[in-house]
Amino acid sequence: MDYSLEVQQRFHSPQGAGEIAEGTPGLATGEAEDRTLNVWIRVQVQIVGTVIRSVRFRVFGCPHMLAAAGWVAEALQGRERNALRELDMHEIRKTLDAPLEKLGKLLVLEDALQACWRAHDVPAQGQKGI
């Protein structure tokens, strides 16, 4: 399979790979998987007020998933928390020049981001957020 330069660079040097320490204030974690596609991803975000301060991820998946996770981690930094549910995977696929058949995997990433947003929604209602 041919990979775009951006996918290759992000695959070999993934920005945002790793974890945010448990107990970090404003931490929200979202996980998603699709066993039929052999994909699992966990996204962690730290949200201060309504702004995303940092993003980290763990991925089991193909190079496009790794590249997309890195791209998303970079894109979300400093954005309003609602960006977690507003990123368009169709656009990200085009940006990475990923083949159409990879869209299903990228939608798993979207699921993880949505789960993150929901996870943060609870503290945002006054339980344990900052």
Added chain:
Amino acid sequence: MTKRTVYLDYAATTPVDPVVAAAMRECLEPDGNFANPSSSHSVGQRARRRVEEARAQIAARVGVPAETISFTSGATESDNLAIQGVLLAHRDRGRHLITSRTEHKAVLDTAEAMEKQGFEVTYLSGDSEGLITPDQVADAIKDDTTLVAIMHVNNETGVVQDIAAIGECCRSREVLLHVDAAQSIGKVPVPLDQWAVDLVALTAHKAYGPKGIGALYVRPGTKLAPLLHGGQQEGGVRPGTLATHQIVGMGQAYELADAEREAPALAALRDRLWAGLSAIEGVRLNGHPTQRSPHVLNVAFPGVDGESLRLGIAEIAVSAGAACNSTAAEASHVLSALGLSDALAGSSQRFSVGRFTDTAEIDYVVERVTAEVARLRELAGGAPAWCVT
């Protein structure tokens, strides 16, 4: 570490040996044996002699008379010709084919096509190491079975089937046996004079010959319906102008391909590779630990996506155990038949060594794969159990 290109995909195809290339070139140029070997003039007859010499070289490699070898475009065509040709020629006697789930697609897709034409196919499942036993074959044979198609060396795992025993079983039940031996030549002996087989598919490009040429061994007296019509070449079984240079290349390649001479070196390289890779936590060997060809090593790397591993070691040419670019991560049908989960099958890589592989390359591959597996596992830290089992 300085990256270097390493080719470990000899089971997919091999480079043409320089000796073979020289023999082929002699058949392409104006002062060489370029003429149509079916022409009656002296230039054509010279080419004919080269074709017949090549036929004899191929026949000698597998221990059969030269006249039992017919040239085709490769093993895929040979498999098609054998399966379709036998089933169609014997359809008044029976309409049942037996094959296995771990066959090459050239056999499986042909079997499926015959099912659509009303033939019945039984697909045998081997054991967890990929072996088909003669008893399994015997149990599956019915009154209307006309053909059994079992490959010799599996192209993904390198597992070697006991064709001698399966052949005896088929012969005792008066059922024809077709064997795909595309991977065998130069790695594992193919003593057709000692086997009770009726048809055998052969190819050149897995044995340092050119692509686009293969052969079908047909035991004398075996009824076979041709797939193509248009001439009397190859006894009418496979019409079409003979590709002299390709045939000469295949003959030369088969003359060089001495399994007894080459296998020990291949096995040493494969074992060195496995010794290095098996130090990686959790890796498993796919296929049979001993009943296998010396050139193939298929390894599962739990917790690692196979496509990512291949990109991570992109300077090393290896093959997938799975087709990773499909909509669903389609697992290798061979590894699935061995009982591997989609995740394990998807993590698997086929390494195949060859005549031009050296130990420095093997050591480099071990080092690079070990590092990349560690990196990808770190990136997938905390992944659920299904990713690693």
